[in-house]
Amino acid sequence: GESVGLHLPTLSVQEGDNSIINCAYSNSASDYFIWYKQESGKGPQFIIDIRSNMDKRQGQRVTVLLNKTVKHLSLQIAATQPGDSAVYFCAENRETSGSRLTFGEGTQLTVNP
Amino acid sequence: NAGVMQNPRHLVRRRGQEARLRCSPMKGHSHVYWYRQLPEEGLKFMVYLQKENIIDESGMPKERFSAEFPKEGPSILRIQQVVRGDSAAYFCASSPYWGLPNEQFFGPGTRLTVL
Numbered sequence: 447g448e449s450v451g452l453h454l455p456t457l458s459v460q461e462g463d464n465s466i467i468n469c470a471y472s473n474s475a476s477d478y479f480i481w482y483k484q485e486s487g488k489g490p491q492f493i494i495d496i497r498s499n500m501d502k503r504q505g506q507r508v509t510v511l512l513n514k515t516v517k518h519l520s521l522q523i524a525a526t527q528p529g530d531s532a533v534y535f536c537a538e539n540r541e542t543s544g545s546r547l548t549f550g551e552g553t554q555l556t557v558n559p
Numbered sequence: 560n561a562g563v564m565q566n567p568r569h570l571v572r573r574r575g576q577e578a579r580l581r582c583s584p585m586k587g588h589s590h591v592y593w594y595r596q597l598p599e600e601g602l603k604f605m606v607y608l609q610k611e612n613i614i615d616e617s618g619m620p621k622e623r624f625s626a627e628f629p630k631e632g633p634s635i636l637r638i639q640q641v642v643r644g645d646s647a648a649y650f651c652a653s654s655p656y657w658g659l660p661n662e663q664f665f666g667p668g669t670r671l672t673v674l
Contacts, residue, residue: 478661480662482665487667488667488668489563489650489652489665489666489667489668490602490650490665491665492662492663492664495662535601535602537602539661545590545592545607545654545657545661545663546592546604546607546615546617546618547592547594547602547604547661547663548604549594549601549602549603550601551600551601552599552600552601
């Protein structure tokens with residue numbers, strides 16, 4: 447079946463380092479990808495998105511890369527801070543599926559001081 | 560500008576009871592989505608509603624679960640005769656329009672515990 451999944455369930459980095467969180471997807475018909483951050487006890491918070499016709503998009507301290515050839519998505523966080531500690535989910539959206547999001551399983555990012 | 564509001568934040572029910580979860584979308588948003596999150600898992604889509612209409616309920620269990628979004632008032636997710644497997648966090652999201660890109664704004668969730 448179709449899925450959006452993560453390579454690693456946990457990632458631990460030192461404060462100030464760059465973090466890279468990966469995501470694989472199986473459906474080549476995905477039109478739109480989004481990264482969400484979820485802190486403990488809270489709802490997901492939008493970080494950055496990218497359309498399927500793009501390869502890269504940058505935000506403040508974050509960059510999303512999309513490789514459609516291998517169906518791979520990554521989130522890069524520059525100069526990781528303790529406040530970045532959270533679970534990160536990738537999600538995909540397709541025009542044919544309306545507005546619903548399909549989420550991956552999540553990666554727990556821990557930033558060590 | 561208040562975000563998506565959900566209540567209650569925590570709900571405890573015994574098996575066989577009913578659970579009612581409420582969601583008030585952001586001001587100006589007429590599209591509401593419900594997702595369920597089991598412990599240490601990603602969110603799973605349940606249902607998408609607009610005012611007075613269910614647009615997509617493909618993720619809803621066939622029995623015991625229902626959702627509505629009336630003309631006035633919050634959206635309600637109703638679970639009848641709850642079982643332990645219903646224990647999860649239920650998140651509501653809203654958006655101002657249909658189509659892509661579709662940024663959905665999430666509420667804080669309702670954590671349902673079934674004893």
